[in-house]
Amino acid sequence: MKKILLTIMVLALAIVAAACGKEEGASGSSNDVKTVKVGVSSGDTRTWEYIVDLAKEEGLNIELVTFNDYIQPNLALSEGVAYFDEFVQDQNLKLEAIGSTVIAPMGLYSKKHKDLKDLPDGATIAVPNEATNFGRALLLLQEAGLITLKEEFNGSGSLEIIKENPKNLKIQPVAAGNTPRLLDDADASAINNNFAVEAGLTLKDSLFHESKTAKPYINIIAVKKGNADRPELQKLVELYQSKEVESFIEKTFKGNTIPAYVSVDELVNYQDAWTKPAKEK
Incomplete structure (x- = not known):
């Protein structure tokens, strides 16, 4: 054939x-x-x-x-x-x-806070450190209304690409597989779907998650x-x-x-x- x-x-x-x-x-x-x-x-x-x-x-x-x-x-x-x-x-x-x-969907999860609005000024947010998923996490935070990215953002993540950070969030890049473990220490963690599922998390547990608008x-x-x-x-x-x-x-x-x-x-x-x-x- x-x-x-x-x-x-x-x-x-x-x-x-x-x-x-x-x-x-x-x-x-x-x-x-x-x-x-x-x-x-x-x-x-x-x-x-x-x-x-x-x-x-x-x-x-x-x-x-x-x-x-x-x-x-x-x-x-x-x-x-x-x-x-x-x-x-x-x-x-x-x-x-x-x-x-x-x-x-990537989601923003927390063990310390029940709602997105509860994140305090200066909160520590763990994100994946690989460039593409770092960028994806920053886009998630922007979609959640927590930060604004510069116009030249092209999907690749870096701290320098953040334009506005009104809550002065402390973005902590870590290995993607470690983002669920950071829930014990950070205020919140942006976690890829596969690692969230492995950690027993569902989207219902998240403070915020991507939708089809991502x-x-x-x-x-x-x-x-x-x-x-x-x-x-x-x-x-x-x-x-x-x-x-x-x-x-x-x-x-x-x-x-x-x-x-x-x-x-x-x-x-x-x-x-x-x-x-x-x-x-």
């Missing part, structure tokens, strides 16, 4: 790869079943497995291939992509988004340019954004993963979120 390599990617997070073609019958003639081969990063694949079953009813066969990290799926297709937009530009890759999926971190489906209009790939997006899948995600993940179905235009303009405080959105 001849297949054309495509890709499905997750912006700034996981990445997957895909291939598609017609299913061949026993006699060698093609039938009406389209096959989309989807590579997904290892971890919780329950949503994709659910979509596989739904797709069969729509005449679409999805094959899942699991990768052990975020880079391998793109190595299989485009010789190395870690973060979609950054690497599309740096490597001059011909990829485009065709749909959004979910966001696994467009830079919404997972996306993307393909090689020129393939966006292929019916089987549009069907894949339609299935992922269906009410059935939305309900499945909400029931299965109990709010720790949020369906974030926004338009492709919103995805393309995700950088708007970097310079617009929550009150301006």
